[in-house]
Amino acid sequence: MQHHLILRVITKLLVSTIILFSLYVQFHGDFSPGGGFQAGVIMAAAFIFYGLVFGLENVQRVFPPWIVHRMMALGVMIYAGTGFFSMFLGYDYLDYNAFAPHHPSHGQHYGILAVELGVLVTVTGVMVAIYYAFAGRPPQVSDEDW
Amino acid sequence: MIVTIIDILLFFMLVMTALAIVNRRRLFSVVMLAGVFSLLTALLFVTMDAVDVAFTEAAVGAGISTVLMLGTIAQTSRREKDPTRSGVLPFFVVAVTGAALVYGTLDMPNFGDPNAPAQLHVGPDYLKNSVEDMDLPNVVTSILASYRGYDTLGETAVVFTAGIGVLLLISGLAGRRRREDEEEN
Secondary structure, X not given: OXXXXXXXXXXXXXXXXXXXXXXXXXXXXXXXXXXXXXXXXHHHHHHHHHHHHHOHHHHHHHOOHHHHHHHHHHHHHHHHHHHHHHHXXXXXXXXXXXXXXXXXXXXHHHHHHHHHHHHHHHHHHHHHHHHHHHHOOOOOOOHHHO | OHHHHHHHHHHHHHHHHHHHHHHOOEHHHHHHHHXXXXXXXXXXXXXXOOHHHXXXXXXXXXXXXXXXXXXXXXXXXXXXXXXXXXXXXXHHHHHHHHHHHHHHHHOXXXXXXXXOHHHHOXXXXXXXXXXXXXXXXXXXXXXXXXXXXXXXXXXXXXXXXXXXXXXXXXXXXXXXXXXXXXXXX
């Protein structure tokens, strides 16, 4: 899409805003609608948006496929690891009270933050990986075909 | 009153969008209308005060899945094939199924009914205790991440599995074709 000047300028403006918004949704999920899943999808949407306008090669330079593929598994590991960590501290699996025994609601905050991070990482990875898988296959479509 | 009018308007637009989707043959406009459909659904969730669900619907239904459907069109065909058989039998099946679904909803509790079975199980406990247990204003987050932490772990695993499945199905094939091409050359 080399000739779409307006699209490209707007994309550059919007991508960073979308990523910032996704982080807001992630870390403000305790207080307002949203959470790891929504934030992950919005984060992935930012990269997909960039990829749609600037092409697959450019977005893969920013966010290489090998990182994306590892993120998919890393998120599940963060989530499951949180559970094993609380078990290691002598509590039940995924019992967040383990992280601050004297102040259980703080422990809950830490636990929720950790698992939401895991969800964010996995969802972002999976969404971007699926987009890469679809977009990486020939044939590429020219603008006129639509 | 105003909510009822908005609901009726949204449902009317939803039906109109669905009819427009059925009538189109160009798949590009079908995908775009499907995005509109998702967005209208998200608005309906907002009027039901289910903002978390609305958020997900808007991001996934209207955003990501539209892009994925466009990617699919790019791989396959731009136009739907014209139907070769008459639409009477499919229409009959759809009409009967729709009537059965409407008949099924007659037995369901009213929207927002505090005595609905879904409201009587663990819900009241979560709502009552979440402020003391978690000290979080958004009870949806408390339920998803802590009370039902196992379920969310399972969901994350499902998302992961879906990603792996797509990668195995699509990337694997592309790589194999490329290798075959290289061997032929």
